[in-house]
Amino acid sequence: MDPAVCVEIGDDKKYTSVKESTNCPYYNEYFVFDFHVPPHVMFDKILKLSVIHSKNLLRSGTLVGTFKLDVGTVYSQIDHQFYHKWAILSDPDDITAGCKGYVKCDIAVIGRGDNIKSPHKSTESDEDDIEGNLLLPEGVPHERQWARYYVKIYRAEGLPKMNTSIMANVKKAFIGENKDLVDPYVQVMFAGQKGKTSIQKSSYEPIWNEQIIFTEMFPPLCKRMKVQIRDSDKVNDVAIGTHFIDLRMISNDGDKGFLPTFGPTWVNLYGSTRNYTLMDEYQDLNEGLGEGVSFRARLLMSLAVEITDTSSPDILTTFPVKKVAKSPDEREIEGGGGGVFRRWLEVENRKIEEFFFFGAFLEATMIDRKIGDKPIHFEVTIGNYGDEADGVTQPKNSRRKKRGGESNEDESELIQGSSDEEIDVDGDHVSVATTPPLKPVITDRNYFHLPYFERKPCTYIKSWWQDQRRRLYNANIIDNIADKLVNQNQPGKTKLDRERLKLCLTELENIGLQGKTIRSQVKKNTVKDKLKLAQNFLEKLRFLADEPQHSVPDIYIWMMSNNKRVAYARVPSKDILYSSVDQETGKDCGKVKTMFFRLPGKKSFGSAGWTVQAKTEVYMWLGLSKQRKDYMSGLPNGFEEARLSKGPGVQSVPPISLIYTSKNQVFQLRVHMYQARSLFAADSTGLSDPFARVFFSTHSQVTEVLNETLCPTWDQLLLIDNVELFGEASELRDDPPIIVIEIYDQDSMGKADFMGRTFAKPITKMADEHYGPPRFPPQLEYYQIYRGNCSAGELLAAFELLQVKMTGKADLPPVDGPTDMDRGAIFPVPIGIRPVLSKYRIEVLFWGLRDLKRVNLAQVDRPRVDIDCAGKGVQSAVVQNYKKNPNFSTLVKWFEVDLPENELLHPPLNIRVVDCRAFGRYTLVGSHAVTSLRKFIYRATDKQSDDDKNGKTKKKKCKKGEEVEEEEVDESMLDWWSKYFSSIETLMEVSVIYHFIVIFFILSPYVYHKELENEFDCFEDWLHTFNLYRGKSGDNDDQNVADDDRLIGKFKGSLCMYKVSDDMNREMGIDPNMGMFQNIPHNDPINVLVRVYIVRATELHPADINGKADPYIAIKLGKSEVKDKENYISKQLNPIFGKSFDIEATFPMDSTLTVSIYDWDLVGTDDLIGETKIDLENRYYSKHRPTCGITSTYAIHGYNAWRDPMKPTQILSKLCKDGKLDGPHYGPGGRVKVSNRQTNEHLALMVLKHWEDMPRVGCKLVPEHVETRSLNNPDKPGIEQGRIELWVDMFPKDMSAPGPAIDISPRKPKKFELRVIIWNTDEVVLEDDDIFTGEKSSDIFVRGWLKGQQEDKQDTDVHYHSLTGEGNFNWRFIYPFEYLMAEEKIVILKKESMFAWDETEYKIPPRLNLQVWDADHFSADDFLGAIELDLNRFVRGAKTAKQCSIDMILNEQDMPIVSIFKQKRIKGWWPFVARDENDEMELTGKVEAELHLLTGEEAEKNPVGTGRNEPEPLEKPNRPDTTFLWFISPLKAIRYLICNRYKWLVIKLVLALLFLAMFGLFIYNMPGYMVKKLLGA
DSSP: OOEEEEEEETTEEEEOOOOOSOSSOOOOOOOOOOOOSOHHHHHTSEEEEEEEESOOSSOOOEEEEEEEEEHHHHHTSGGGEEEEEEEEEBOTTOTTSOOOEEEEEEEEOOOTTOOOOOOOOOOHHHHTOTGGGBSOOTTSOSSOEEEEEEEEEEEEEOOOOOSOHHHHHHHHHHHSSOOOOOOEEEEEEETTEEEEOOOOSSOSSOEEEEEEEEEEEESOSOOEEEEEEEEOOSSOOEEEEEEEEEGGGGOBOSTTOBOOEEEEEEEEEEESOOOOOSSOTTHHHHTTOSOOOEEEEEEEEEEEEEEOOTTOTTHHHHOOSEEEEEOHHHHHHHTTOOOHHHHHHHHHHHTEEEEEEEEEEEEEEOEEGGGTTSOEEEEEEETTBTOSSSOOOOOTTOOOOOSSHHHHHHHHHHSOSOTTTOOOOOOOOOOBOBOOOBOOEEOSSSEEEOOOSSEEEEEEEEEEEEOOHHHHHHHHHHHTTTTOOOOOOOOOSSHHHHHHHHHHHHHHHHHHHHHHHHHHHOOGGGHHHHHHHHHHHHHHHHHHHSOSSOOSOOEEEEEEETTEEEEEEEEOGGGGBOOSSGGGSOTTTTEEEEEEEBOOGGGGSHHHHHSOSEEEEEEEEEEEGGGGGGTTTTSOTTEEEEOSOOSTTGGGSOOSEEEEOSOOEEEEEEEEEEEEESOOOOSTTSOOOEEEEEEETTEEEEOOOOOSOSSOEEEEEEEEEEEEEOSOHHHHHHSOOOEEEEEEEOOSSSSOEEEEEEEEOOEEEOTTSOSOTTTSSOOOEEEEEEETTEEEEEEEEEEEEEEOBTTBGGGSOOOOOOSOGGGOSOBOOOTTTSOOEEEEEEEEEEEEEEOOOOBTTBOOOSEEEEEEETTEEEEOOOOSOTTTOOBOSOOEEEEEEEEESSGGGOOOEEEEEEEEEGGGEEEEEEEEEEOOOGGGBOOOOOOOOHHHHHHHHHHHHHHHGGGGGGGOOOOTTOOHHHHHHHHTTSTTTTOOSHHHHHHHHHHOOEEESSOHHHHTGGGOSSOEEEEEEOSOOOOOSOHHHHHHHHEEEEEEEEEEEEETTSOOOOOTTOOGGGTTOOSOOOOOOEEEEEEEEEEEEESOOOOSTTSOOOEEEEEEETTEEEEOGGGOOTTOSSOEEEEEEEEEEEETTSOEEEEEEEEOOSSSOOEEEEEEEEEHHHHHHOTTOTTSOBOSSOOSSSTTOOOOSSOHHHHHHHHHHHTTOOOOOOOGGGOOOBTTBOOHHHHHHHHHHTGGGSTTTOOOOOBSEEEEEEOBBTTBTTSOOOEEEEEEEEEETTSOOOOOOOOOOOOOOEEEEEEEEEEEEESOOOOEEOTTTOOEEEEEEEEEEETTOGGGOEEOOOEEEESSSOEEEEEEEEEEEEEETTTTEEEEEEOSSTTOSSOEEEEEOOEEEEEEEEOOSSSOOEEEEEEEEETTSEEOOBSSTTTOOTHHHHTGGGSOEEOHHHHOEEEEEEEEEEEOTTSOEEEEEEEEEEEEEEEHHHHHHSOOOSBTOSSSOOOOOOOOTTOSOTTTOHHHHHHIIIIIISHHHHHHHHHHHHHHHHHHHHHHHHHHHHHHHHHTO
């Protein structure tokens, strides 16, 4: 076949190239799909792999098989990828066919900020184990079955009016009657398939009773099913509401698990508001994008899964992929029969109960000032109940049940112990769903509040729903599992209810047992691991608590301004549901809940949407009407009810407001605002002018504004007096109201910008309590500040709420007066709360500034660095000419400051860079805040004696000295690539001889799979890099990506911090000007030779339309730039460059090396694929010495020659001198002579390799290495564009010149010639029937080619009319090819198409394909069998045809394996195999072949001809006489038929004819003869 693979994600498709005449194609092609969508939308996309046969421009091809999974499944894997896995292909149109083949692929999903991690490369033999490497998530069985997914759609209720009143009037004018203006249908999407019900014309309560059947593998690799009610329209169908069913939540794959099952149950759909306007601005919410802001409709549906029996004979005719049909249950109902659904429906209608909701608004504050000028009221809705636009009355089928009988029995099953508390409600009072409109009162500049002082408005709603409270009760039990485990559960009504009950009980029991085990095993060293397990328990409980089958809809509370919907809050119904059992009651039922209102839809995103629209304190209760005896029992004490009317039976009517009659509690709130850190940069300078606004009840206070800082220290006490709170003292003490703290940026023009928000609860002190330990004074705590969903800094503060006695404030703790008159009447944080301070000295190392960009279009010329911490600081010297020398002249300065003794409370240290311009002007360039100073605190370490060190050193030298002899090997056959491939474990498969493996291990460079900086702490052992930022912070979820755009430069230096009182043990001979920064080099300019080695790039992002790229290297260092454009590599995403570049540079001016990979384009400018930047200066000065990696051995010549100008002994002497160590000393005991060379260098090298073991001064030295760096593109921030492998050597120009660069140019493939002689075949299956005799025969010929060279197919001649399957050929195939020994790949250069500009290089495994065919002259030849031999490792051929069997293929791992590259010449018998009707391998023939491999030079010396041609022709085979064609030699065919086939028949016929002739003559002559005898003539 001619297969191609189609990769499809959503609507995007990409195709591989077509491989001709092969069932095992090799592609090695790489595709990238870019999406910019929310994660949940991305994870629902279906990834589909399809194999297509014979695809070309004129035809789409024939589908062979497909494999589907959703993107979320890939992202949930380790490292978000499947690596080298086999996808099973199946045909959804032919589910009885089984596996159609396998596709080996890598799939990775990368989000912003993610990195692709290359897993450990396993051997090829391991990856060829298909069954062990299937592309399936863990836990999914290897053999998946086909299943039917029955989605039954019954009916829908509560659909919104989809047309405006204008359109309704127009339609009424034309039609003449007012019909329901919606035409609904249901659309279900699952696993890339889509099914629809019929359209119900003009119906707000449509009834479908239809089912949609999906055919998909089970378990499915698609997690969610999308159910959507849509409104049919001639122009454009629109979604009314969307619901997702997560299959993981409605099934269980455990030992006692169950198949996915759902319902029959009502599903609540949420979406946009029910405002009936011509254009719906929140339509995305109806599509399932974002949280719904209103109830849209509810849908009655069910889902069931049935595993199919593919062996059933009728499965092909009755099993469509998807089908819309009448539900079987509903057909029974229509026919007058019973049925499961009918019984369920009767029970559901009987179980409709009246629910009662009560809500009291105790407080409404923080109302946005934009809507503060118009009256405001609140609307509460449950479903459509309470909605002013959709007035809903009591349903017809909610008639009162009679006491006793069947209904009473059903009710007692569901509700336990509640009959005593139930009350009858006969009143037909209407619901009150809105509060009375009120004009807001101003609180401060930003917010208003509603004057709910003594009179609190109430709302209540009666609604009718199916009584499915048990589902919500179970969810509440699991939510409360931390307190008590309750086992009082009743079985549910649907199958899923019953199965989930069993599952929950089992899981809770398991968690309980595991929890006890963990508790007994907790130790100091295992706390973190056990904490992770406990976190898993929590995640599992949250998963179980999420009930997939809906019950009572959620409650929506809308804030209406001038009858226009402004903001909303959503309350899950289970959170406020009442039950007589405490553990089943919702967490907020009968309690006062603080709710923040927000804008609907997309308006809630961005800085405008993050501001609070309103903050309310609402008391809520939801339950059955007959349970509402104590619905107001949770209210704070002191409230009296105010009802609409007075009279008998009025007690059953809920109040319309609450009046507070008790005396108010008066409090004073003290807010101790100390400092904040890492705030949001709100100004263009990269800084902010922050102030904090504190809200509590209807009061607010503001801190002072601190200019130009991201780490303000306010040190301010805010007093809020006369705070009146409602409720008992004990309630307020245990659960005080929430304090809201908002951080703003003060702007001179316009309003303040919102920067973030945090919440806190104060510590409450009642009047009769003592103000003292342990609760008072409160301790400062860090509060996380949030800006939307992102973290936006931390606030260090404390809060206390103090009750004021009737006598006044005299009993309150005193407040210290202002200590700083410059600040005005601002109270500082009291001494008992502010941290204890100590005097610290901070030493600053000013090294230099790098990569400063323009500021206000002007270049930075004379920069200066200002350091400040807690109000004190120091300034660096001014850099006189930044272009000439960006380093500072004075290196070290220091200042003293008072800081908290608790290191966690240390204020941040601010670094600012200013440009000193003419006339005394200063321009801020950029800033950096060091939020944590802990790593810069100096801690004295114990010093060990140098004698111990020297002893250890000598011991190592003597110990290692004897190993030198093993390193002398024959290096003539090795090069740098030998070392490289040994390190990445490629040559391990080739190296059979043991000592070769040892050599490769010793000599191989270390390949780091990430940047070298990650391994060595960014080389900041003494010189640190601080990024400088300028400009406003972005509101991106990935803060790191946003900060890259604000980066304006770097400050290089360091900090050292220590207490002044510490006893500093200063050594003799130190430089007092350098402080703690002793023995650091000077920062004068230095000339360096930089040698960059580029090995290869992997997984580059495609840059051309064909999904490939033409990469080349570009290197930039300072003003020097090298572009290797001429040597681009055509159409490669994994190019091997193998190049080195020498560039001269001057530090510090040229300190950043940029290595870029561009895509070469024939027309237009070249495109940047990706780039990586390396800070060479930090490397050059690092103690880890990455300037030139330490090799494993010391050699003067050969592929492993020492590259560093300094020999190991010189390096060791320098390290000892810098570390002030005595040595090194080389003792005579460790000296060994090898090849007349002294081994001091070898001994010194051994010490260098273990330098990290040296006390006090030791650190790991960078070994000889290759580092892997990720490539990034500024246009695609956060997404890796590929990787590049390289290393950098640096050599000072003032030292001796280094040797020539190592030759790492890619190995050239070696020319080989494979000669294959086909001698004979045997037992080939017979395909043809003889025309005359009907006997089986075959016209056999053999075809062969090397994989990837299909155009070089070669055929033997035809052995005609083989009657036994034996064929004689003596035919030679010749295949020249180029081969890379190290990579075990054939290299092929060919043009992809006739329009291609140049040839593309392909690397393909060396595999010989042999096939046996039956030749036909008037039809296509018949394929009989094939075998594929991997020339590196294939089964040794059998000696005779009898010994050749199919086991040589099926049990290959048990057979002796040979390699043609080692054996050179092999002869034997191999089996031909093919798949039978049952998809099993069967033997279809045997071939005797001889394989002979020669190098290109040997082939030129000993040429041979193809087939049986000269030179060295093969003998003509001795074939039987039957091997001919009858129409070419008819006489020969007749002779063959007569002589060979019908010889005896002919003889018998001739004899019979002679006999008949003689008998005829006898009869003819007999009368005459008798007459003669009688007459005597």
